[in-house]
Amino acid sequence: MISCSLMHRLIQNNSTTSLKHSQSYLLIQLQLLQNTTQGKCTFNQRLTFDYLSKNRIWQIIIQILTSKINQNQCILLQLILALIEDAEKLNEDFQFIMNLINYKILEQSLDQTYQSLTKYNKLVLQKKKIKNLTVQLQLTELYRQSLGDDINESLIFDSKILIRILYQIYKILNIYSTASIEIQQYLQDFKNNYGTDDKVTHSAFQFIYSIVGSIEYLNENNELQTLHFLRTPMSFFLSAETKIQFINENIDRSNPSSKIQSLFEVIPQFMAEMEENMAKYRSSKISQQLINIAISQNFHHKQFSTVLMSLNFIVLMIISNNYRVKLTQDDDELVYEFEISHKLILNISQIFLLFISFLALVCQLFFRMSIYCKLNDSQQDINNLPFIIIKALMRKDIFQFVLFFILSLCGLFEPFFYYIQSFCYIYISKTMYSVLEALKLRWQQFLGIFFTLLIILNAYSYIGFRRFTTSFQLKVVTHIDIDENQEMENLCDTPWHCFLSLVNFGLREGTGLGTYGDQESYYKSPDYYPRFVFDLSFFILVTLIMLNIIHGIIIDAFADLRDQQQRNEYDRKNVCTICSLQRWQFEKKGQQFDYHVEEVHNIWNYVSFIVYLQKLGKENMNGIETYIYTKLLNKDMSWTPQENTQLLNL
Numbered sequence: 001m002i003s004c005s006l007m008h009r010l011i012q013n014n015s016t017t018s019l020k021h022s023q024s025y026l027l028i029q030l031q032l033l034q035n036t037t038q039g040k041c042t043f044n045q046r047l048t049f050d051y052l053s054k055n056r057i058w059q060i061i062i063q064i065l066t067s068k069i070n071q072n073q074c075i076l077l078q079l080i081l082a083l084i085e086d087a088e089k090l091n092e093d094f095q096f097i098m099n100l101i102n103y104k105i106l107e108q109s110l111d112q113t114y115q116s117l118t119k120y121n122k123l124v125l126q127k128k129k130i131k132n133l134t135v136q137l138q139l140t141e142l143y144r145q146s147l148g149d150d151i152n153e154s155l156i157f158d159s160k161i162l163i164r165i166l167y168q169i170y171k172i173l174n175i176y177s178t179a180s181i182e183i184q185q186y187l188q189d190f191k192n193n194y195g196t197d198d199k200v201t202h203s204a205f206q207f208i209y210s211i212v213g214s215i216e217y218l219n220e221n222n223e224l225q226t227l228h229f230l231r232t233p234m235s236f237f238l239s240a241e242t243k244i245q246f247i248n249e250n251i252d253r254s255n256p257s258s259k260i261q262s263l264f265e266v267i268p269q270f271m272a273e274m275e276e277n278m279a280k281y282r283s284s285k286i287s288q289q290l291i292n293i294a295i296s297q298n299f300h301h302k303q304f305s306t307v308l309m310s311l312n313f314i315v316l317m318i319i320s321n322n323y324r325v326k327l328t329q330d331d332d333e334l335v336y337e338f339e340i341s342h343k344l345i346l347n348i349s350q351i352f353l354l355f356i357s358f359l360a361l362v363c364q365l366f367f368r369m370s371i372y373c374k375l376n377d378s379q380q381d382i383n384n385l386p387f388i389i390i391k392a393l394m395r396k397d398i399f400q401f402v403l404f405f406i407l408s409l410c411g412l413f414e415p416f417f418y419y420i421q422s423f424c425y426i427y428i429s430k431t432m433y434s435v436l437e438a439l440k441l442r443w444q445q446f447l448g449i450f451f452t453l454l455i456i457l458n459a460y461s462y463i464g465f466r467r468f469t470t471s472f473q474l475k476v477v478t479h480i481d482i483d484e485n486q487e488m489e490n491l492c493d494t495p496w497h498c499f500l501s502l503v504n505f506g507l508r509e510g511t512g513l514g515t516y517g518d519q520e521s522y523y524k525s526p527d528y529y530p531r532f533v534f535d536l537s538f539f540i541l542v543t544l545i546m547l548n549i550i551h552g553i554i555i556d557a558f559a560d561l562r563d564q565q566q567r568n569e570y571d572r573k574n575v576c577t578i579c580s581l582q583r584w585q586f587e588k589k590g591q592q593f594d595y596h597v598e599e600v601h602n603i604w605n606y607v608s609f610i611v612y613l614q615k616l617g618k619e620n621m622n623g624i625e626t627y628i629y630t631k632l633l634n635k636d637m638s639w640t641p642q643e644n645t646q647l648l649n650l
Contacts, residue, residue: 058100065101065109069116073109074161077168084175098176103183107201110169114204117162121147136207143211145282148233152620163211163230170208171228178226213605213612216578216641217628224644227624232615235608237277238270239295239367243604253571256580260637263577263603267610269375274611276371294367301367301397304360305428308404311353312421318346319415354408361401368398400427434565438557445553453546457506460538461499464492467530471520506538507547577603579641581648591647600647606640 064076080101084094118124121142123135139147143163151160177184190205213235214228246266252258281291293299319340326337340346372392393402407421426432439446469492491505492498520528574583574593578601583593613621613629621629631639 062101062105065105069109069112069162069165073113074165074168077165077172080172081168081175084172094179098179101172103173103176103186106169106173110166110204111200113162113165113169114200114207117159117166120159120162136203136210139207140210144233144236144278146233148211148230151230152616166204166208167212167228167230170205170212174214174226174228213602213608214600215605215609216600216645217624217639218641218644219624220627224641224646224649226646227609229609229612231608232612234271234274234278234615235611237274237281237291237295238604238607239273239277239299240297241294241300242270242273244300247572247603251577253568256642257637259577259580260640261635263606264610264632264637267607267614270607271611271614272374273371276374280366280370290363290366301364301401302428304364305400305404305424308353308357308360309422309425309428311349311356312418312424315346315349315353315411315418316422318342318349319418322346323415350408350412354405354412357401357405357408361405364398364401368395369393372398396427400424434561435558438554438561441560442553442557446550449546449549449553453542456541456546457499457502458495460506460534460542461492461502462495463534464498464502465495468492468527468534469498471527471531502538507542576601576645578606579645580643581645585648589648596645596647600645601641 061076061080064073080097084097117139118135121139123138142159147159147163151163173183173187177187187205190202191209211231212228213231214226216224216226219225250262250266252262277291277295280287282288322341322343322345324339324341326339328335328337369392372395373388393399404421404424407417407424410417411421426436470490471492490497491501520531522528575581576593576597581596586593586596610632613625613632616625618626618629628639631637
């Protein structure tokens, strides 16, 4: 709406002057609207409407809208928006405006504006939709590159003014659609890509849909409304990989409010990635191609990991099939020598693996390093630059490539490092990652049972040393030669030796050291009962109780993780992140849940809207935007629709 002070100013300027249906004079008066601060004021709507009707200005407005496109149309459309936003849709004034400035007039103005926009940017509209689609994509690309920057601050008549006019026409049509099924279907047809036969109109709407986002919000009266906004260019540069990772891993799905809160808490991280990707995109043609790949739906850093693991497997196969042990005799001793056949093939595969791992590391550093450094820089002193870099390198999606490159380099000197490298499989396997997550969930229990087991084994080792030091023996090889001499060796010469023997043999056998000890005579040996108690208690305490407790903790951890994953999977597929309504509630009313989460409550539209507010600046916001921005500053999420959507209120 028009602010009260501005309305009084407009009336005062015209109270003593007859307009005489002059377009030029009307346009001078409309200049007063350029610096308006929009806010709710129904009285102003009524006052302005009466003024325009009394002075018979509506026909002049229509003439301006249908005439040659100019900067003043932007001001005029802003006036119309001020008159109909938040207005009662059954109000006679609203119906009058909607019938007078109908959607056909707006469509004509839209076509003229879009044609001017294409001419300004040296693009030619064709007669075929498929070719105009190319024009629309080119305009969207120009919008990402420069046209969308500071679009609300442009003062001269240029492409940015034309985009603002397109945006205002689209907003008016959407307000009309709330009161007209015909206009609602008209807009929906274009969105579904089968609008009218007018190729220009079709291309114009496709361009508008690509740069305009929409959200639902609750106003000050707790009424649900739709807000459209121009997406900032940087909002196009959030990678699909980041989106997928956030939805699958980072959303706190414990309750509805935590989901919304977790979404808005990561906005600074999203903005850092957007800004860095946009800066690289605009720096050079090569960077532009790389960023297009990085933010595409088909790119994921796990693709690099999969290629590297495949190459690692090939190197391991070459090593396994070509290494040989050669035995030679030297002074009655056997000497082991290792040799390899097809050494050239192995060297080539090693160098190729090193090169690819280096290339993957460089690509990941290019895509992610500057983003993470920027995030850490905002939290750390600039003097801690080495610490910031190290912290960025320790991020999971970068560290795995750093580790892979280091192990590939070390593998040139010692092949065993390639076997260590194969453990990087954890980074690309969801199953193995789930195993680690399950262990992390119960690490305190594991630590407690581990120390308890150490205490029990330590006690048994001392008892074994003091009471049965000569009872447990094992044949061991004393040295290696042709004759291979063996002799018997006690397993409990010291408490520490006994402890190691219990761990090495007792835990593996499950019966303590009884397997390796003498069998005591029931009739003649005084150690029969002590040995009986020692071996049986070890079996019960360690093998049956302690080890099964460990097994139980592992099973419970996996069960809890599985239940949590199932809950998250159900929530992700069947519950809206924004409003927490479930799929069955939409199906019950014959609505499509997928359409709701992809179009009405698309979480990335909400992210783009917050980015839009951050870039817009409070001084350029209207009343609605100021209201939501203030809520965001106070971390008040009451403006978001909870268990409510217009789709179910139809």
